Amino acid sequence: MIRVKFPVLALVAMALVAASALAALAQEEAEQPNPPRLDWTFSGMFGIYDKAQLQRGFQVYKEVCSTCHALSIPFRELSDFGGPGFTEDQVKTLAATYQVTNAQPNDKGEIFKRPATPADIIPRPEAYPNDQAAAAALGKAPPDMALLAKALKFERGFPWFVLDALPGLEYQEMGADYIHAILTGYTKPDDLQWNLYYPGHRIAMPQPITNGAVDYKDGTPPTLDNYARDVAAFLSWAAEPNLVERKRIGLRVMIFLFLFAILLYFTKKRIWEWVH
């Protein structure tokens, strides 16, 4: 007759060994490195965006990235809570330097151009009015950057992808690390479209930015590494502008739920006292 003890631990161990073997099998051809994990001010339970960093990142976007990449968010978000912290007047002035086509014709029936207001979406790069034009000129249309930081990923593999969910270890900044890695991954000076971190190493975007390309006003060293960090932080904000408010509410919710659960635990003990 079949009689087996209850070897849960042994089974768990077996499953772990099997899973590691599977993981090894799945990653047998990992010929390119994963982006390194950096420290971000907005990681972790209490992380928030660094205003000065987002403002520098916006400067990098405006002076470099925006030549080819759209960033389809309204100007007004630049002064929203938790973001780069521009004042409403600064945003108004900034918006007015752009020309947009009005959505509705005027009362003579003419489509007209006007200076942008904070409510307008940041206009696309002037040279490429649509993705087809950009693809025709550049070979491949540069992606819109509004959600770019959420749209990039790389495989973490077992067991990391499990650990990435745990409190204290949580990893939600994959997109920022990826953007930073790409910008600093042009390591072959003779081949501007070779990138260490891009899958297959052939990237359509030639090296976009080098040391000293952007003139920082706040004394931050004008290095490629700083540009990459700042623009990655800025794009993380653009993709997830509610992060600061979200974590702030989350902390209150967590404190409430923990207290509630503890009170319920003692209530339950009291109610069940006589039953056992």
Next chain:
Amino acid sequence: MSGPSTYVPKSAIGRWFESRLPLMGLVHSSFIAYPVPRNLNYMWTFGAILSFMLVAQIVTGVVLAMHYVPSASEAFSSVNFRIMRDVNYGWLIRYMHSNGASLFFLAGYIHMFRGLYYGSFKPPRELLWIIGVIIYFLMMATAFMGYVLPWGSMSFAGATVITNLTSAIPLVGNSIAHWLWGGFAVGGPTLNRFFSLHYLLPFIIAAFVGLHVWALHVAGQNNPDGVEVKDVARDTVAFTPYATIKDVLGLSVFLILYAWLIFYIPNYLLDADNSNPANPLATPAHVVPEWYLLPFYAMLRAIPNKLMGVIVLFAAIVVLAFIPWLDRSPVKSAKYRPAYRFFFWVFVAVGIGLGYLGSQEPTEGLALIARILTFGYFAFFLIIMPVLSFTEKTKPIPTSIADAVLTKTKTAAVAAG
């Protein structure tokens, strides 16, 4: 278990109402006086947790539908820009809904595995179990269609892969696929009907949940010892306050996990590719479904023949409905079935293994492992269960629930004293 209501309203208005519509009596007999086995553990709180999650999904979903635009050109921006940025607390509602789906399935899987472990599908609870299988299937359909609605690139790829399954059916397959799509490929009409069905199905789920609870209250709850209630006074406690307080405690702990996902790792379970708008010309490099469908996806891919793959996929769900007749062992709980308990945990490992394989890019080596695990999945139901029914040497079961509880307390007292 539930007989005629013994509820007597205290007020005159209550008596007037009760004699015309005994609604309060129904609530009283179902959720207050209803006797529950006194030995239930926390695995039995997942029914309440699932009810909560269903209501949470419906409430957040109704709010999202007020702001969502079900059209191929507007859907993506209505979710990612309007709802996530412009709607007041839209990001919160959306993260509650998208992560809620995952936690709904997590609770559902715990609930189902609990039923498997303690033999909750055995007589007199066969119909209760089958209704549960129907709910599970409806949940999968609802979740799949909901995943398509943000119209990201993984939404589009998922919709294409799943609707294409019908084209494996001989002769009429292509016509069925075209009929589902409302065109010659997944497109705007597909999105529109998925939105309509995604709004409809949760209410059908709610109706089946009603049947599920009804059937439960007729047969009574199973319990960790798997012996039926013999003496209501000795073996059971009243639903309120005893089960209610446990359910609320279980739920509040579950909500901590839910809040962790919503507020701190809201994008952990979402595929990054879905932050790119759907584009028929640019399929994601690696198409994967959400985690809760991964084991079935692994089985689908493990079979080289498309039609056979689809048959295996559906058989993997249909086989669940036959469990009450595949496992004939008179002993319900795995507590007293050592061999079944061993194979149960192997089955859990097989399920997790299949889930992992479903998330990986298919290679020759992995396909072989996936085939072995697929065999293991079906073997648990079709070989292990029937064979163990007749060959397993089970441990003696307690004569009653009260005895089981008293033995446990006594042993504990002896051990302590």
